[in-house]
Amino acid sequence: MQDRIRISCSRQNLQQVRDFVRDFLLAGKRSEVIVNQVVLAVDEVVANFIIHANEEDSSQFLDLILVLVNHRLEIEIEDHGSNLFLPRGATPTPDLREYIRQGRRGGMGMALVSRIMDRVEFFERNSHTICHLTKELA
Template sequence: MKSALRIACSRRHLQQVRDFVRNHLSNRQLPEVTVNQVVLAVDEVVANFIIHANGEDETQFLDLELDTDGHDINVEIADHSDTVYLPGQHQNPDLSEYIRQGRKGGMGMTLVNRLMDRVEFFTRGNHTVCHLSKHIL
């Protein structure tokens, strides 16, 4: 089953994204923890696209597509700006060092990589796409 959503690049659309993912997954008999993991991962990637790749430019937009197929949840988030946004590989950060430095932020993609089974960023033409997948039983 596939669902699609297009949003403008503004943080005020993040609740709409979370609701979209939750509503799509509510049609399946999934544990609440799995639903919450996918909602959080999608929210983080979309927020990164909005803030870091698009500078919250509401003239730009993102397309989200969710597909639940058999035992897999697949999410594709496509950014249509001309900026290529490919975050680097995220290592396991030294949390005690983050605390010592009083750092805020910078942990989101590490969390996404822990929540999802596969996280891939790639380009399609001159646009950036993120594919997230999670295997479910």
């Protein structure tokens, strides 16, 4: 099973992405818990591309490809913007108490994505940033 979608880099398209991922996984008869986790992870990565890599420039676009083979979900998010957005290294688990104490906002998303998904990889292909997410679905 495979599907794809292209969106412009606008926050207004995040709901479309969430619906796309949800519909794809529900068509594969996945549990609501798994569906919600994967939707959250994809939403976070796409939001980071839209906001941080493309500064919400709606003339730029992202391609999302979802592939489900047996019990393995592969997600590829390709950023067609002119800036490479390559987070480096493992995302540390933040100290939640310290975040709350400091009143910090943000910076937790990729740590959450790393906990939800089995693999999170960022790399460059043809001068575009690619995020590849993998999850084994039991």
